[in-house]
Structures are given as C-alpha cells and as structure tokens.
Amino acid sequence: MIVRELELDLDAFEGPFDLLLTLVLRDELDLAEVDVASIVVAFVERLLQREQLDLEACGEFLVLIAALLELKARGLFTEEDADLADLEPEEAAEELARRLAEYRRMKEAAAWLSDRLDGERDRFFRLAPAPLAPRAERRLAPQDPEQLAAVLRLLAAEPPTLSLRHMALKFPPLSQFVDRFRALLSRRSRFDFDQEIEGLSRVEQAVAFLALLELRRTNEVALAQAAPLAPIRVARIDVERSLEWTVRSA
Amino acid sequence: MDRPLRLIAGNPLDELARTLEALLVVASQPLPVEELAGAAADDPERVELALGLLSERYSEGRSGIVLEHVAGGYAFRASRSAAEACARLFERPVQRGLSQAALETLAVVAYLGPCSRPEIARIRGVAADSAVAGLLERGLIAEAGRDDGAGGAIRYRVTPLFERVFGLESLSALPRLDDIAEDTERIRERLHAVAERRGA
Numbered sequence: 001m002i003v004r005e006l007e008l009d010l011d012a013f014e015g016p017f018d019l020l021l022t023l024v025l026r027d028e029l030d031l032a033e034v035d036v037a038s039i040v041v042a043f044v045e046r047l048l049q050r051e052q053l054d055l056e057a058c059g060e061f062l063v064l065i066a067a068l069l070e071l072k073a074r075g076l077f078t079e080e081d082a083d084l085a086d087l088e089p090e091e092a093a094e095e096l097a098r099r100l101a102e103y104r105r106m107k108e109a110a111a112w113l114s115d116r117l118d119g120e121r122d123r124f125f126r127l128a129p130a131p132l133a134p135r136a137e138r139r140l141a142p143q144d145p146e147q148l149a150a151v152l153r154l155l156a157a158e159p160p161t162l163s164l165r166h167m168a169l170k171f172p173p174l175s176q177f178v179d180r181f182r183a184l185l186s187r188r189s190r191f192d193f194d195q196e197i198e199g200l201s202r203v204e205q206a207v208a209f210l211a212l213l214e215l216r217r218t219n220e221v222a223l224a225q226a227a228p229l230a231p232i233r234v235a236r237i238d239v240e241r242s243l244e245w246t247v248r249s250a
Numbered sequence: 251m252d253r254p255l256r257l258i259a260g261n262p263l264d265e266l267a268r269t270l271e272a273l274l275v276v277a278s279q280p281l282p283v284e285e286l287a288g289a290a291a292d293d294p295e296r297v298e299l300a301l302g303l304l305s306e307r308y309s310e311g312r313s314g315i316v317l318e319h320v321a322g323g324y325a326f327r328a329s330r331s332a333a334e335a336c337a338r339l340f341e342r343p344v345q346r347g348l349s350q351a352a353l354e355t356l357a358v359v360a361y362l363g364p365c366s367r368p369e370i371a372r373i374r375g376v377a378a379d380s381a382v383a384g385l386l387e388r389g390l391i392a393e394a395g396r397d398d399g400a401g402g403a404i405r406y407r408v409t410p411l412f413e414r415v416f417g418l419e420s421l422s423a424l425p426r427l428d429d430i431a432e433d434t435e436r437i438r439e440r441l442h443a444v445a446e447r448r449g450a
Contacts, residue, residue, distance in 0.1 A: 011350075032376040102373055105427045109357035110350065112425055113416060117345055120417045122333030124340065125325060127411075128278035 003060045006046060010038050021064065024071065031072045040065060169203055177211030185221065185236040193232040266292050267300040274304075280323030280414060321413035322420050344388045345415050355381040356390060359406050360424060364394040366403035382406065390415065 004018035012033040013020050020039075023029035043061050047054070184191055193212060197205045212234065215221045224233045269290045273281060283301070287294040301317070301324055308317040308326065316329045328336050348356070355378050358370045370378040385391045390412045396402040413420060 030376075099373075103375065106354055106357045106361070106373055109361055109424075109427055110353035113353050113357055113360075114348075116416050117348065120345075120415070122330045122337075123327055123417055124333060124336040124342075125327035125414065126278055127344065 003043070003057050003064065006039075006043055006061075008039060008042055010035055017064070021068070024068070031068070034068075034072070036065065036069055036072060039068075172204055172207050174207055174211050174214065177208045178214055181211060181215055181234070182220070185234070188236075189238070190233060190235040193234050195231075261303075263296065263300045263303060266290060266296060267303050270297065270300050270304060274317070274324060274326050277325065279410060280321045280325040282323040286324065318417075319419055320417060321410040323410075325414070344390065344411065348388075349381070349384075351376070351378075351381045352384055356385060356408070356412070359385075359391050360408045360412065360421065361427070363391075363407040364405035366397050366405050368403055 004016065004021075006017040008015060008017055008020060012035070013023070013029060017039070020029065020034070024031050024034070043065075047058070181191075181196075184196070193208075197208045200208065212221070212223070212232070215234075216223055220237060222235045222237055224235065225231070269292075270286055273286055273289050281289075283294050283297055286301075287297045290297060305317045305319075307313065308315050310316055310329050310331070314329050314332055315326050318325060318327055320327075351374075354374055355370055358373055358378075359365060362369070362373075367378050367382055370382065382391070386393075386406075389409055391406045392409045394405045394407040396404055408421070412418075413423075418424065
C-alpha cells in the first residue's frame with residue numbers, strides 16, 4: 001500500500017494524498033481548511049480493507065500526518081508565534097487550552113444551531129422585504145408669525161411680466177415691398193436696392209429682398225451686381241412693363 | 251330586517267384581535283407588542299390579551315396558520331402539518347446549505363457578537379471572510395459598527411432573521427454553553443501533561 005496514493009475526499013480537497021501535500025507545501029491550499037482527522041479516517045479505512053497490517057505504510061503515514069499537523073498548528077498561530085514562544089510551557093499550554101476550549105464551545109454551539117435548523121425544517125414563514133413605514137411627521141422649529149408673513153409677502157409679490165417680443169419675428173407683407181418697388185420703377189427706370197432699404201430692420205430688409213426676387217420672377221426687373229456684396233442695381237424692363245401697362249390700361 | 255348579522259358574541263377584545271390579525275397578515279417580519287399596540291392605537295396589555303386569543307385560534311392542529319412568538323415579536327407562519335406542501339411550492343434559500351464554517355461563524359457572532367472578522371478568525375483559527383460574506387448575503391448577520399479606533403474592523407451581529415430562521419424568541423433563548431466544561435477540562439489536563447514533559 002502506497003500512502004502517497006491514498007485517495008482523499010475532503011471538503012477542501014479531493015485527490016491523492018501526495019497532491020494534497022504538494023499543494024500545501026506550495027501554499028496553494030490553506031492547511032487550515034484541511035480536516036486532518038478525515039485523512040486519518042480515510043487511511044484507517046483503507047488499512048481495514050486489507051487483511052495484513054502494513055507496518056511500513058503506517059510508519060510513513062505517521063510521519064507525514066505528524067508533519068502536516070505541526071504545519072497546521074503553526075499556521076493557526078502565525079501572528080502570535082512570538083507571544084507563545086515567550087511563554088513558559090505551562091503558560092503556553094494554558095493559553096492553548098483556553099483557545100481550544102473557546103473554539104470547542106463554538107463548535108458545540110454550531111452543532112446546536114445545525115440541529116436546531118434540522119428541527120425547524122418544517123417551519124415555513126413569509127420572507128419579504130419590509131414594507132415602507134409611513135414617514136414620520138417632521139416637527140418644525142417654532143417660528144415668529146410676523147417674520148414668516150414678511151417672507152411670504154416677498155414670495156407673494158407679482159413677478160414682473162416678461163416681454164416675449166424678441167421671441168416673435170414680425171414679417172411685413174411681401175406685397176408691401178412689391179408695390180413700393182413697382183411704384184418706384186414707375187417713376188424711375190432704375191434704382192439702387194441698398195439705398196432703398198437703408199434704415200430698415202434686418203427682417204424688413206430680408207422681406208424687401210424676397211420682393212425683389214419676386215419681381216425678377218415675374219420678369220418685371222433686371223438685377224445687376226458688379227461683384228459679390230456690391231450694391232444691387234435694379235432696372236425696369238421697359239418692353240414688358242409697357243406691354244403689361246398697355247394691356248392693363250386697355 | 252336590515253340589521254347586520256352578528257356572528258360572534260361581543261367579546262370586548264374581538265375587535266382588537268381582528269385588527270391585530272390584519273396587521274400580522276400584512277407584516278413581513280415579526281411585530282413586537284409595542285409596535286402592534288402603536289399601530290392598533292390600543293393598550294399594550296390589551297394587545298397581549300388579544301394575542302393570547304389569537305394564539306389559541308391560530309395553533310398547530312387548529313389552523314393552517316400558526317401564530318408564533320419569535321425574534322422578539324409575533325408573526326404568522328404555516329403550520330408544521332403543511333410543511334410538505336409548502337416545500338413543494340417554496341424554496342428556503344436562507345437556511346439551505348449552511349456549511350460547517352458558516353454555522354461556526356454564525357455561532358461565534360450569535361454568542362460573542364458584535365464581533366469583527368479578525369476576532370472570528372482568531373477563535374476558529376481560519377480566515378472567516380467567505381463565511382461572513384455568505385452569512386451577510388443570506389441576511390443572517392449584519393454590520394454593527396466598528397471596532398474602536400481609526401480604521402477599526404467592521405463588527406457583525408446576528409439579525410432578527412437569524413432568530414426567526416432558528417425559531418428563537420430572542421438571543422437569550424440560545425442554550426448556555428457551560429455544559430461542555432468537562433470536555434475542556436480533559437483537554438487542559440492533556441496539554442498540561444505535555445507541557446510538563448517538555449519543561450522537564
């Protein structure tokens with residue numbers, strides 16, 4: 001029987017014993033999580049399965065498990081190594097006994113809780129998040145009514161009406177400028193657009209320009225501009241204008 | 251002819267008992283007597299009397315709903331005889347699969363709490379981080395302040411849910427742990443024997 005190949009099935013580890021040792025030595029498995037007693041039980045069970053007592057295996061196992069126990073014991077008291085080393089053997093034993101007793105009590109308590117849980121297995125009850133409690137009434141500090149009234153008066157004052165005039169664009173009718181330019185052209189054969197619209201608002205200027213385009217569309221005027229952004233010159237188209245005039249006057 | 255039916259002869263506590271029934275059915279956790287009295291706008295002593303009436307009415311064998319005194323308050327639960335049916339319909343995530351480590355951690359917090367992770371680790375000899383996290387998630391323990399001093403470790407205590415899951419009226423219902431002193435004495439003697447040998 002080869003101890004190293006002993007198959008283990010523990011809470012913290014499952015596999016052969018020598019893998020467990022390797023992992024522990026490499027610090028990949030926390031020895032504190034390993035239940036050493038279970039290893040011993042596994043070994044003894046395996047031993048019982050064989051008819052003969054394998055003394056060599058037992059010896060090897062004892063050495064290994066002792067080493068493991070020592071490692072574990074040291075691991076449990078890493079931070080307090082120094083403290084314990086300073087103590088007399090008697091005191092150290094007392095301290096260890098105290099701690100073991102404390103742990104044992106808690107283990108006992110855990111067992112009680114576990115039993116209790118089993119006993120309560122058939123107790124069903126509603127589990128839900130608590131509903132919201134109504135909000136507690138907020139108590140306000142005492143206030144001087146006069147002062148409150150004064151503040152309220154400030155708040156109650158009618159706010160000034162805000163002008164929204166700038167929000168609305170007012171467009172003069174296109175026809176106003178069409179008529180105006182026609183009248184102008186009936187007196188003069190040509191005029192300077194920029195001069196005519198001088199002093200008007202931007203919107204009015206824009207409408208005036210649209211009127212000009214309208215007149216161009218109906219072929220009543222010819223437009224000329226020497227260069228981009230240069231003054232626009234407007235000229236009457238005589239022939240058609242006079243034709244139309246004739247037709248109208250007829 | 252239009253007179254309302256009177257099914258129950260007028261016990262003066264009946265109306266209060268009905269109100270308490272209603273409160274308990276709405277509640278999702280045990281309600282202490284004071285809270286019940288506050289909500290019912292009645293006297294705590296009368297509330298206790300009415301709860302006595304209800305406990306009789308809602309008891310194992312008489313009703314599918316049982317009134318229990320648990321976690322410092324009163325709450326309805328299913329009767330034990332209906333447990334099998336309940337189990338078919340409902341899972342119990344809080345109590346399912348609590349590991350040995352979790353139970354030991356829970357025991358430490360229940361008996362010694364509020365206590366911090368380092369304290370739990372010192373007693374158990376194993377880091378308690380994952381056990382604490384699991385118990386927090388289940389709602390069996392909760393944070394309860396910090397250790398003294400700057401940057402003190404967070405302390406934990408058990409919650410009312412813990413009392414409820416384990417069916418405890420309060421933490422004082424936990425058993426005393428002095429009974430195992432004999433065992434402790436045995437360990438002590440053995441360790442002293444070892445110490446003497448080493449000291450010699």
